[in-house]
Amino acid sequence: MTPITPKSGICLLLCCITAIAAVGSIFELTSGQPELGSTTTSIILAVSIPVTAILFWIAVQDTRKANQE
DSSP, X not given: OOOOXXXXXXXXXXXXXXXXXXHHHHHHHHHSSOTTOHHHHHHHHHHHHHHHHHHHHHHHHHXXXXXXX
């Protein structure tokens, strides 16, 4: 198993949180009446999807770098 660096661990933790926010936003928007309103929920969704991907990419790159050293 590949050892994980603290930076990678934090990025993966934040990645999970933002992914949960994206899924929750999708459910809220499809329910018809989002608790935070459609605009706010849509903004959360629009921001959380790319942030999830970026954080995951950073975590993978950091782990690869740590294994090459």
